[in-house]
Amino acid sequence: DRVDLGEAGVVEREYVRHTGAVGALAIDDEDRILLLRQYRHPVRHELWEPPAGLLDVAGEPPHLTVQRELAEEADLVASDWSVLIDWFSSPGGMDEAIRVYLARGLSPVPEADRHTRTGEEHGMPLRWVPLDEAKDAVLSGRIHNPAAVVSILAAWAARAEGWTTLRPADTPWPRRNTMTSWTWRCSDHAAAIFAARAVPMPSTSVSRPG
Numbered sequence: 322d323r324v325d326l327g328e329a330g331v332v333e334r335e336y337v338r339h340t341g342a343v344g345a346l347a348i349d350d351e352d353r354i355l356l357l358r359q360y361r362h363p364v365r366h367e368l369w370e371p372p373a374g375l376l377d378v379a380g381e382p383p384h385l386t387v388q389r390e391l392a393e394e395a396d397l398v399a400s401d402w403s404v405l406i407d408w409f410s411s412p413g414g415m416d417e418a419i420r421v422y423l424a425r426g427l428s429p430v431p432e433a434d435r436h437t438r439t440g441e442e443h444g445m446p447l448r449w450v451p452l453d454e455a456k457d458a459v460l461s462g463r464i465h466n467p468a469a470v471v472s473i474l475a476a477w478a479a480r481a482e483g484w485t486t487l488r489p490a491d492t493p494w495p496r497r498n499t500m501t502s503w504t505w506r507c508s509d510h511a512a513a514i515f516a517a518r519a520v521p522m523p524s525t526s527v528s529r530p531g
Contacts (some may be wrong), residue, residue: 322334329507339382339417341417342418342420342468343387343456344373344419344420344421345387345399345424346405346423347427348425349427353451353479354449354452354455355447355460355471356469357395357445357446358446358448361466371393372471373389374389374390382423386387387402387420397427397428397430399427400427402423402424403484404422405479405487406472408471410467418496418497421468421475423487452473456473459474460474461488
């Protein structure tokens, strides 16, 4: 993209486009969370992480995608879904937006309706971990998957607030990037910085070239 930074000039920036992803932090009545161990080839490690998946089904709302992922990866359904936390995974080099939901009121998927897992998902170990133990594992460097790190710490903090920070499952997700390659035209350098941080600025406009 060509980015107009006002007084700083016009620069070109390369980055990876990403469809976005959702994850489910499933928590049971004993405050245990579900983690899966999945092989991640780029880092050559098996990582403990919550059930998650790409937003790669056209027209499927994120809160329905995450329900499908929980059923497919963990053979679970949940009666209570809330938005736990949103973030950008690596905003210096890609536009991936991630949303993790808290899933409660859990029950198993009937045996006849269970998904057949293949590839890296085949035979994934599952473990129920007390939330306090999971938080300690994050802080001691034993959990490395970013979705696990962020969602575990968010859940631990949200529980301390009596879960009052949770949002409805269908909460709009304006930060999810749905742009094609655009040219950013900002009124001044400060506005450009705020635009890059995804902070709304009345003086900032975005338009397609041509």
